[in-house]
Amino acid sequence: MLIYTLRRILIMIPILFMVSIVVFSLALAMPGDALSGQIDPTNADPEYIEERREELGLNDPIHVQYGSWAANILQWDFGRSFQHQMDVTQLIGTRLPNTILLSVMSLIITYILAFYMGKYAGRNPYTKGDYAVQGVNYLMLAIPSFVAALFAIFIFAFQLGWFPSTGSVGSGLEQGTMAYWGSKIYHTFLPALVLGMLTTASYTQFLRNDMVESAQKDYVRTARAKGTDENTIYNKHILRNSIIPIVTLFGFDIASIIGGAVIIETIFSYRGIGELLVASISNRDSAVVMAIFLMLSVATLIGNLLADLLYGIIDPRIRVG
Amino acid sequence: MEAAETNAAKVKMKKQSPWTIARRKLFSNKLAMISLAFLITVTVMAYAAPLLTGYDPSRVDIMSRGLPPGEGHILGTDSSGRDIWTLLLYGARTSLTIGFVCMFAIVIIATFVGSVSGYFGGWVDAVLMRFTDFIMNFPFLVFVIVLASIFRGAGIWALIIVLSALSWTGAARVVRSKVMSEKENEYVMAATSIGGTPFKVIRKHILPNVMTTIIVQATLLLAVMIVAETALSFLGFGVPQGTPSWGNMMTEARDPNVIRTQWWVWIPPGLAITFTILAINFIGEGFKDAFNPRSIR
Numbered sequence: 001m002l003i004y005t006l007r008r009i010l011i012m013i014p015i016l017f018m019v020s021i022v023v024f025s026l027a028l029a030m031p032g033d034a035l036s037g038q039i040d041p042t043n044a045d046p047e048y049i050e051e052r053r054e055e056l057g058l059n060d061p062i063h064v065q066y067g068s069w070a071a072n073i074l075q076w077d078f079g080r081s082f083q084h085q086m087d088v089t090q091l092i093g094t095r096l097p098n099t100i101l102l103s104v105m106s107l108i109i110t111y112i113l114a115f116y117m118g119k120y121a122g123r124n125p126y127t128k129g130d131y132a133v134q135g136v137n138y139l140m141l142a143i144p145s146f147v148a149a150l151f152a153i154f155i156f157a158f159q160l161g162w163f164p165s166t167g168s169v170g171s172g173l174e175q176g177t178m179a180y181w182g183s184k185i186y187h188t189f190l191p192a193l194v195l196g197m198l199t200t201a202s203y204t205q206f207l208r209n210d211m212v213e214s215a216q217k218d219y220v221r222t223a224r225a226k227g228t229d230e231n232t233i234y235n236k237h238i239l240r241n242s243i244i245p246i247v248t249l250f251g252f253d254i255a256s257i258i259g260g261a262v263i264i265e266t267i268f269s270y271r272g273i274g275e276l277l278v279a280s281i282s283n284r285d286s287a288v289v290m291a292i293f294l295m296l297s298v299a300t301l302i303g304n305l306l307a308d309l310l311y312g313i314i315d316p317r318i319r320v321g
Numbered sequence: 322m323e324a325a326e327t328n329a330a331k332v333k334m335k336k337q338s339p340w341t342i343a344r345r346k347l348f349s350n351k352l353a354m355i356s357l358a359f360l361i362t363v364t365v366m367a368y369a370a371p372l373l374t375g376y377d378p379s380r381v382d383i384m385s386r387g388l389p390p391g392e393g394h395i396l397g398t399d400s401s402g403r404d405i406w407t408l409l410l411y412g413a414r415t416s417l418t419i420g421f422v423c424m425f426a427i428v429i430i431a432t433f434v435g436s437v438s439g440y441f442g443g444w445v446d447a448v449l450m451r452f453t454d455f456i457m458n459f460p461f462l463v464f465v466i467v468l469a470s471i472f473r474g475a476g477i478w479a480l481i482i483v484l485s486a487l488s489w490t491g492a493a494r495v496v497r498s499k500v501m502s503e504k505e506n507e508y509v510m511a512a513t514s515i516g517g518t519p520f521k522v523i524r525k526h527i528l529p530n531v532m533t534t535i536i537v538q539a540t541l542l543l544a545v546m547i548v549a550e551t552a553l554s555f556l557g558f559g560v561p562q563g564t565p566s567w568g569n570m571m572t573e574a575r576d577p578n579v580i581r582t583q584w585w586v587w588i589p590p591g592l593a594i595t596f597t598i599l600a601i602n603f604i605g606e607g608f609k610d611a612f613n614p615r616s617i618r
Contacts, residue, residue, distance in 0.1 A: 142599035147591040259462035
């Protein structure tokens with residue numbers, strides 16, 4: 001396992017290098033100055049731009065520019081945000097906790113919903129309840145996240161008034177107090193629910209199908225023959241075996257949550273990374289866009305690595321290949 | 322006598338080609354058939370839009386802004402006075418066209434990469450698959466948004482190219498694994514031994530057998546592409562603002578006031594997208610089931 005892990009991590013290094021080249025090329029193609037973010041995007045005076053470009057080394061040969069950019073990144077310097085007049089790292093630092101909270105809550109919601117729905121449908125296959133669960137699944141798979149988010153806001157925030165429709169925290173609360181955190185979770189719940197619902201369907205389906213399949217296996221028949229009661233068979237024998245493969249979905253979830261968060265945060269005006277990305281593109285704040293793009297690419301990469309590693313833990317045959 | 326009859330029946334059964342069996346299974350699948358009828362209706366309505374509405378989708382009418390559904394405007398008007406029903410029809414045209422064009426582009430790329438990679442194996446496979454993995458490693462939506470912001474203003478074709486260029490990877494992998502298992506069969510060896518060139522073997526012998534997988538993948542991709550287009554347009558990175566599309570129609574709902582008070586602006590396109598995707602998914606399931614020799618229906 002250790003060798004497998006090391007090998008997987010070593011493969012990451014050339015991939016990371018290539019990712020950085022793609023990001024860098026896109027940065028050069030972005031409008032404005034995406035590498036350092038120190039040229040005012042609203043000032044169109046050619047003399048001003050030329051002067052600043054020369055000063056910031058943007059007229060150097062491309063490989064020199066790449067070298068200094070990569071060196072800065074390795075020192076955790078992503079340039080400055082012109083819009084917010086602060087370092088990009090600092091800016092992202094203020095937003096990242098919100099996105100992490102949103103992701104974690106959405107994952108918890110996914111796990112809880114999928115566990116109960118999948119377990120119920122898997123235990124009672126081909127019954128009305130099972131079909132109802134499957135119907136809900138089909139709907140969740142079909143409805144695009146932004147449509148689901150609009151409906152959620154319309155129903156839960158406006159018609160029922162249970163949750164706030166926008167924002168990530170109430171105003172006038174002191175940071176760090178209980179009320180502050182309570183308000184945060186309260187604001188995060190609805191976006192997290194929408195985000196979580198979207199990944200729930202595949203988990204539920206996976207768990208259900210695996211349980212239905214496992215119920216036919218020999219060890220279940222053996223358990224039944226020994227007189228084990230149905231609850232124990234399902235909760236101990238089948239469920240434990242069926243839950244393990246689900247773990248591997250976790251890595252891929254990171255990628256889907258990243259995509260979902262961009263849309264959901266924008267709709268809910270939730271102050272996280274995704275909302276910052278969309279707003280920065282509109283403001284032509286290219287340095288922020290590039291930093292977020294790089295960060296999310298690396299996060300996806302790590303997610304895929306995690307999925308592979310988890311798979312290796314669960315299925316030893318993978319490690320050999 | 323009876324035995325002879327069952328034998329005759331067996332012979333008759335044997336004559337059915339896999340495609341005939343699949344078609345029969347698909348036609349007897351009610352849900353898939355209803356979905357197919359729905360999708361065809363939506364498509365026909367989208368392309369026959371001028372016959373179904375008297376309004377011009379791009380005409381701004383200041384006198385009738387934000388009207389609720391009622392006389393003259395069945396589904397009301399948006400904030401610039403455009404008729405929602407008209408936008409819905411013309412929007413369907415844009416969204417479906419982008420979906421179908423992307424689907425075809427992706428199927429062509431994925432089939433090419435997948436079959437070359439699967440058939441030749443070795444270093445060709447290694448290079449192509451590392452490249453595929455590399456593209457897969459990027460967060461799809463974020464990558465599309467960044468690219469779309471670079472090509473902003475380049476129009477619908479830029480969007481189609483960006484979407485297609487980034488989404489063929491999954492399908493290519495599926496085709497590859499299918500071709501890999503298919504090429505082990507004796508008929509492939511026979512075809513090669515009588516002097517069939519690799520591309521002829523792939524085209525005439527392997528691809529027809531991989532076709533079912535490709536069709537199922539294509540159906541799923543159609544749904545994914547429609548969602549991608551509408552989501553991007555909704556965020557403002559998709560179809561240019563003036564062009565009616567289901568996603569563009571919902572852009573107004575980024576304002577909470579519109580969500581609350583002008584439900585007729587965003588609910589119709591929202592439902593249209595959801596039901597279209599639902600129908601496409603059911604058709605995909607129907608195909609999957611019909612092509613699966615083990616399923617009994």
